[in-house]
Amino acid sequence: MTDAPLIRVQNLHKKFGKLEVLRGVSFDVKRGEVMAIIGPSGSGKSTLLRCLNFLEQYESGEVLFDNALVGYRRDPGGKLRPDSERNIRQIRARMGMVFQSFNLFPHKTVLDNVVEGPVIVQRVARSEAEDRARRLIARVGLADKESSFPAQLSGGQQQRAAIARALAMQPTAMLFDEPTSALDPELVGEVLEVMKALAAEGMTMVVVTHEMGFARQVADRVMMMDRGEIVELAPPQVIFGAPTSPRTAEFLRRVLH
Amino acid sequence: MGYSWQWQIIWDYRKVFIRGAEVTAELTVWALLLGLVLGLLLGLMRSSRLKLLRLPAAIYIDAFRATPILVQLVWIYYALPILMGVQMGNITAACVGIGLHEAAYIAEIFRAGIASIHRGQSDAAKSLGMSYAQAMRRIILPQAVRRMVPPFINEFATLMKLTTLGSVLAVNELLHEAENLINNTYRPLEVYTALAVVFAVLIYPFILLSQRLEKKWTMHE
Numbered sequence: 001m002t003d004a005p006l007i008r009v010q011n012l013h014k015k016f017g018k019l020e021v022l023r024g025v026s027f028d029v030k031r032g033e034v035m036a037i038i039g040p041s042g043s044g045k046s047t048l049l050r051c052l053n054f055l056e057q058y059e060s061g062e063v064l065f066d067n068a069l070v071g072y073r074r075d076p077g078g079k080l081r082p083d084s085e086r087n088i089r090q091i092r093a094r095m096g097m098v099f100q101s102f103n104l105f106p107h108k109t110v111l112d113n114v115v116e117g118p119v120i121v122q123r124v125a126r127s128e129a130e131d132r133a134r135r136l137i138a139r140v141g142l143a144d145k146e147s148s149f150p151a152q153l154s155g156g157q158q159q160r161a162a163i164a165r166a167l168a169m170q171p172t173a174m175l176f177d178e179p180t181s182a183l184d185p186e187l188v189g190e191v192l193e194v195m196k197a198l199a200a201e202g203m204t205m206v207v208v209t210h211e212m213g214f215a216r217q218v219a220d221r222v223m224m225m226d227r228g229e230i231v232e233l234a235p236p237q238v239i240f241g242a243p244t245s246p247r248t249a250e251f252l253r254r255v256l257h
Numbered sequence: 258m259g260y261s262w263q264w265q266i267i268w269d270y271r272k273v274f275i276r277g278a279e280v281t282a283e284l285t286v287w288a289l290l291l292g293l294v295l296g297l298l299l300g301l302m303r304s305s306r307l308k309l310l311r312l313p314a315a316i317y318i319d320a321f322r323a324t325p326i327l328v329q330l331v332w333i334y335y336a337l338p339i340l341m342g343v344q345m346g347n348i349t350a351a352c353v354g355i356g357l358h359e360a361a362y363i364a365e366i367f368r369a370g371i372a373s374i375h376r377g378q379s380d381a382a383k384s385l386g387m388s389y390a391q392a393m394r395r396i397i398l399p400q401a402v403r404r405m406v407p408p409f410i411n412e413f414a415t416l417m418k419l420t421t422l423g424s425v426l427a428v429n430e431l432l433h434e435a436e437n438l439i440n441n442t443y444r445p446l447e448v449y450t451a452l453a454v455v456f457a458v459l460i461y462p463f464i465l466l467s468q469r470l471e472k473k474w475t476m477h478e
Contacts, residue, residue, distance in 0.1 A: 085389075089388060090386065092383065097384035102377075105381070120395060162381075165381075166384070169385060
């Protein structure tokens with residue numbers, strides 16, 4: 001194990017048409033670190049997260065995952081060229097992603113959702129993939145729901161199943177895109193518990209969230225974003241205790257009342 | 258006005274209807290197969306990010322939807338041999354013509370079905386490391402196909418009725434047989450009515466099946 005960061009983002013830029021969503025973002029995520037990304041809506045948090053596994057194509061700058069450039073390769077002249085689909089897929093498979101709207105496959109049972117990635121992408125034998133899936137499903141507390149279809153589950157159960165599905169790929173890092181924002185308030189806790197347990201096991205996590213309690217308790221560092229830029233990146237004690245930026249202070253005042 | 262209906266002749270000539278129905282079914286099956294395979298291909302091309310694939314599919318679909326199928330059939334049967342030396346039998350020509358025509362409509366059903374699947378589904382598939390083909394085959398199409406059943410059954414009923422146009426190529430399908438029968442019996446009202454009943458008997462089971470499937474599949478959504 002080296003001390004090199006697992007994820008390194010350098011001067012990242014992204015536009016949607018004329019709108020600049022990311023305007024030169026740079027940061028590192030260390031192995032085993034939990035980073036929370038907070039900020040007002042439209043600040044580019046989700047886009048940034050989606051650039052990390054190249055679900056969103058960035059125009060300039062770099063994303064490095066485990067020292068490998070994500071989405072591009074350098075030609076001999078040093079210019080960036082689009083990478084092959086295959087390489088992009090391989091890197092993607094090493095980052096689990098959890099979405100705001102769960103995005104479970106509605107035509108498959110919980111078990112089949114969790115088995116899908118390992119069997120289809122990693123070519124793991126079905127029986128082995130099922131063993132792995134059952135352990136993960138039990139771990140997120142859904143052992144009695146493995147034959148249920150997503151529509152038969154509550155939002156919290158669906159999101160926990162989605163976490164199990166991402167973990168089944170045995171990822172090196174996990175990306176969470178507002179994982180509790182679509183949930184009824186009373187279901188938020190059960191999802192956060194699963195995420196806390198994951199963090200405690202040393203999983204590297206990047207979490208876009210509106211749950212300030214989670215960011216404060218679980219994150220090693222909190223990134224405050226606004227208008228496509230990092231406003232502040234510091235340990236939670238600093239962000240929540242004594243933010244150096246007035247924009248952070250203002251944002252927190254609004255969300256914490 | 259004393260028109261005396263003579264339904265007896267329908268029974269007397271029942272073999273004509275059965276023979277016609279067989280040919281109609283044959284036309285339907287082959288045209289449908291061609292329409293489905295080509296329609297899926299065109300629908301996928303039309304949904305592609307690449308203009309190189311999207312444009313030819315769009316041109317094909319628009320061309321076949323904007324021109325009368327009657328002319329398309331006549332072209333395939335009479336003009337292709339002159340232009341390209343391709344001579345097909347009349348049944349083959351009818352199958353190909355109807356299949357090519359229906360492919361344009363079926364392509365649009367596929368395209369709309371694929372477009373109706375929430376983008377989060379392909380995001381989730383991609384985030385697991387799936388390729389475009391894997392995501393289509395395992396995640397997007399199985400869901401899209403379920404939503405496509407009602408419009409697809411519509412198209413199927415249309416297709417079966419379009420096979421009557423085979424009569425212009427002298428294919429002995431139901432309409433052609435019926436018209437021959439009218440020429441012999443001078444009972445157009447009875448014969449056309451019976452023709453409608455035969456079509457209904459052929460098509461209705463599929464409408465029922467579609468309703469069953471819809472019920473079964475909406476349970477999990």
